[in-house]
Amino acid sequence: MVWTWRYQAADGALITPTGGVEEFSSQGDAESWIGEEWKRLLEDGVERVVLLEDEQEIYPMSLRES
Template identity: 45%
Template sequence: MSWRWQADKPRGVVIDAAGLGLEQTFPAQGDAESWLGEAYPELAEAGVTAVSLFEGDRLVYGPMSLAPEGT
């Protein structure tokens, strides 16, 4: 089964999922989480407000905010 991120964004915001890497799938949860650790600043800058992690079609956790702590 593959792992993937799904972005949450404010209504009306258009996100280029492919340009941000959100179309990627990962062989393991750790790989997906490592990728997010590197990519979250770009995602947040592009307007993604939160992400959810899926294993196949099963929600594992989320939505998880990309806002800095305390905001």
């Protein structure tokens, strides 16, 4: 299994952030990484991410604090 994030702009358009798309061997690794990188991703124009296990959507998440 490969875990990745899909990156989206505010209008839903897909974005490839600076540095490309990371792949992770576990959900925990993916979630830890997003916890460290979310501010940089916002600077790249990413507003929302979707966690994927292989190609299956697991959950969406806004990068904006509510």
